Amino acid sequence: MLSNSVSAFRGLFDTDMTSIINVKDFLLCIGCSLLIGLIMAFAYMYRSRYTKSFIITLAILPAVVCVVIMMVNGNVGTGVAVAGAFSLVRFRSVPGNAKEITMLFLAMSAGLITGMGYLTFALLFTIVMCLIIVIYNKVDFGVRKNEAAYKTLNITIPEDLDYTGVFEEILDKYAKSYELVKVKTTNMGSMFRLTYNMILRDGTNEKEMIDMLRCRNGNLEITVSKQENDTAEL
Numbered sequence: 001m002l003s004n005s006v007s008a009f010r011g012l013f014d015t016d017m018t019s020i021i022n023v024k025d026f027l028l029c030i031g032c033s034l035l036i037g038l039i040m041a042f043a044y045m046y047r048s049r050y051t052k053s054f055i056i057t058l059a060i061l062p063a064v065v066c067v068v069i070m071m072v073n074g075n076v077g078t079g080v081a082v083a084g085a086f087s088l089v090r091f092r093s094v095p096g097n098a099k100e101i102t103m104l105f106l107a108m109s110a111g112l113i114t115g116m117g118y119l120t121f122a123l124l125f126t127i128v129m130c131l132i133i134v135i136y137n138k139v140d141f142g143v144r145k146n147e148a149a150y151k152t153l154n155i156t157i158p159e160d161l162d163y164t165g166v167f168e169e170i171l172d173k174y175a176k177s178y179e180l181v182k183v184k185t186t187n188m189g190s191m192f193r194l195t196y197n198m199i200l201r202d203g204t205n206e207k208e209m210i211d212m213l214r215c216r217n218g219n220l221e222i223t224v225s226k227q228e229n230d231t232a233e234l
Contacts, residue, residue: 034060062114106126151225156222174205
């Protein structure tokens, strides 16, 4: 009976020289990987924006990698084939940011360690890295100082208004620095939309600045919004 049970988990192409993974060890590694995935998922959710699909992926990815590594089981040829298969994977969704990609790498690393059988090292690695992530989120590590002062200003002007130098006097008064980053035609080419990135001197004077700009652009549309970081994260 025991022999039949063992043979049920033997691969079709296994030989007598191939070692068979014990079912108990297999389940133990899977359980440890799922626990690691949950720890990483909860750590990522702390003070971070996330989607349900990404959290589920993060929770099960260590177990998936763990199984792949256990099935490779020291076979160099199979390992090369698995690496090639992973390189062909495409996530058919919007590109992730640097933080999401880092978490995916951490999850894969933990799954690899677990698949090699080093369960304690995998748990220790996960706990240390998740603690660091939580601490960095707690202290807002990497956040720009006075982030609220960074603004994007959009000004709509009529096509016959020469925008060169017309707003500089006002912007010099209310902004520490500013830069014209985009000029775009709008309303069938009858108007221009100017986009400035700027750092305000005093956020309480924002309305006063807008009122002065309205006098220069003929009371057309003006918007002030939080400045987004357009630089690629990776």
